[in-house]
Amino acid sequence: MNNNSEIEVCSCTEIHKDCIECVRKSMLDEKTFMDLSALFKVLGDYTRIKIIYALFKKELCVCDITEIxxxxxxxxxxxxxxxxxxxxxxxxxxxxxxxxxLDDEHINKLINAGLEHVKHN
Known part of the structure; x- marks a missing residue:
């Protein structure tokens, strides 16, 4: 019986060289992966997400953020x-x-994409 906690794996060991080569050619450099990882680490904090969400709605002074x-x-x-x-x-x-x-429109898009994902059934 299959449930959500099981991980599906191949039952063979076939390598798809064309797929591997395609992905390898388009891989990002290590610094870009590290920068992206660091971004998501910063976003991985509950309080920081709440601050970003508040600023997503409106520019706020520090006193307003502390009250909210x-x-x-x-x-x-x-x-x-x-x-x-x-x-x-x-x-x-x-x-x-x-x-x-928020620093720029990219942050709005990032938050919207995250919200869309977590609200998706």
Whole structure:
């Protein structure tokens, strides 16, 4: 009986050389794979995803983010620093306030794709 926890594997050892060559030719370089992995590690944190989702909706100052997430300003600032280093968010100053927003349209697409995937039945 087949259930979702089983992994299906080939019952043969046939190698498809044309498929292998096609994929090998199109593989990314190691640095690109490492950068992509690092991006998903940053996105793999529950709090950072919540911050990104909030910023997906609207540019917010740090005080607003702390209120929305019910966390301390130092905890939010720590997460924002990580997101900024990963170029996922940017900021601007207005008087005494610092406003954060998503760095570019790619982040919107990434979040939308992720949401579409997790909501898909």
């Amino acid at each position: 997430l019910q966390m301390s300003q130092s905890a939010i600032s720590h997460q924002l620093r990580i997101l900024k280093t990963a170029r996922l968010v940017k900021f601007r100053r207005e008087g005494k306030s610092v406003y954060y927003s």
